[in-house]
Amino acid sequence: MANRLEIQDLWVSHEGKTILKGVNLALPLGEVHALMGPNGAGKSTLGKVIAGDPNYRVEKGRILLDGEDITELAPDERARKGLFLAFQYPVEVPGVQVANFLRLALRERLGEEPRIAEFYARLKEAIELLDWDESVLSRYLNEGFSGGEKKKNEILQLLVLRPRYAILDETDSGLDIDALKVVARGVNSMRGPEFSALVITHYQRLLNYIVPDVVHVMMDGRVVKTGGPELALELERRGYDWLKEEVAGA
Ligand SMILES: Nc1ncnc2c1ncn2[C@@H]1O[C@H](COP(=O)(O)OP(=O)(O)OP(=O)(O)O)[C@@H](O)[C@H]1O
Ligand SMILES: [Mg+2]
Numbered sequence: 001m002a003n004r005l006e007i008q009d010l011w012v013s014h015e016g017k018t019i020l021k022g023v024n025l026a027l028p029l030g031e032v033h034a035l036m037g038p039n040g041a042g043k044s045t046l047g048k049v050i051a052g053d054p055n056y057r058v059e060k061g062r063i064l065l066d067g068e069d070i071t072e073l074a075p076d077e078r079a080r081k082g083l084f085l086a087f088q089y090p091v092e093v094p095g096v097q098v099a100n101f102l103r104l105a106l107r108e109r110l111g112e113e114p115r116i117a118e119f120y121a122r123l124k125e126a127i128e129l130l131d132w133d134e135s136v137l138s139r140y141l142n143e144g145f146s147g148g149e150k151k152k153n154e155i156l157q158l159l160v161l162r163p164r165y166a167i168l169d170e171t172d173s174g175l176d177i178d179a180l181k182v183v184a185r186g187v188n189s190m191r192g193p194e195f196s197a198l199v200i201t202h203y204q205r206l207l208n209y210i211v212p213d214v215v216h217v218m219m220d221g222r223v224v225k226t227g228g229p230e231l232a233l234e235l236e237r238r239g240y241d242w243l244k245e246e247v248a249g250a
Contacts, residue, residue, distance in 0.1 A: 003029035003066050005050070005083075005165045005196070010061035012042075012049050019045045021221035022061070029066075029164060030193045034207055034232060035200045037218035038240050043200045046218070047167045050198075051085035052078050065165070080111050082164030086154040098153065099123065099137035102160050109161050119160075126159035129189055130182060148179040155186030162190070166197040170206060184209030204236035219247060 005027040012020035020042050027033050035043050049056050050063060052075035062071045065081055073081075102123065106114045127134055130152050142150055158166055170183065187197055187210050199210055207215075207229065215231040216223045219240070224247045225231065235243070 004064075005029075005198075006064040007046070007050070008062050008064065010046075010049070010063065011059040012045060013057050013059055014045075014055065018059070019056070019221055020049065023218070023221070023223055025216055025223050027165065027196050027198055029196050031213040032187065032191065032197045032199065032210060033214045033216060034210075034212040035198055035216050035218060036202065036232060036235060041218040042221045043218050044169050047085055047169050047198070047200055050078075050167055051075055051083065076108050079105075079108050079163075082109075084158060084161055084163030084166040086158065086166070086168045094140060094143060096141050097138050098141055098156075101141045102157065105157060105161055109163070122160045122162075126156050129159065129185060130156060132156070147174045148176065148182070151175060151179045152182050155182055158186055158190065162195075164194060164196070166190070166195070167200070168197060169200045180206050181209060204232045207232045217243060219244065 007023050007025040010020050010023040011018065023042070023046055025033075025035075025046075035046070037043055045056060049058065052070075052073060054075075058071055062069050064070065065078070065083065068081075070078055070081065070083075103114065103119060106119060106122075123137065124134075127136075132152055136149075136153075139145075142153065145153060154168075158168075166187075168183070168187070175183075183206065187199070190197070197210075199206070199212065201207065212229055212232070215227055215229060217225040217231065217235065217240075225243060
């Protein structure tokens, strides 16, 4: 059985409007892929649909995780299978402290109560890697967090939950170079045969720190081109117009 996340001819709509128009994409376990494309191409929608966001309707196609069709599974069931989505705009959860949130999320992920010693060991290691202070653990989730702190918190979740497939939707905008480095450090520390990530980003800049194995480009609801890291450099240099023409001419 192939260990991979696979999107097959995925068509998705929202309130009657078709957003994804036949997405095909394969992310083998152990690889880090970047997903690029202009505003409104459908990148975030794809990420949310992979995670099981009920606001979108799958009209056609399927999502396979390690060969199993997960298209109809609830988000928590997907999380248990090792899928993780970090949101482009992180939510505030008033009244829930960071540590408690992480413990609950880890319970979801494992399908059982995490061992406390193990949980705290993971937390400590992650906090150190992020150059953070343990006092953050008693703060309320994302409440009053700066953009950079929200980003750190997202990566903290990644490090504690240790998913097998992570979808990271990165705004880039508003993130300073240190925040980008935090994302990169987190992702790079997870890299290995049992981890893969789909990093959604606009800018080549992040990909200087997280060097992807493969780059996909989405336009108008489809993946229109797939290549190596050099594709991101080419897009940075030339923009998207040439690719639009290439797609139109095909
Ligand atoms: N919940 C929603 N309600 C209405 N329209 C939506 C919704 N989600 C997505 N869309 C529409 O689908 C299209 C794709 O949006 P999406 O957010 O997936 O693009 P994106 O590639 O992530 O763009 P960006 O680079 O700006 O983040 C847009 O036209 C958007 O307005
Ligand atoms: Mg987006």
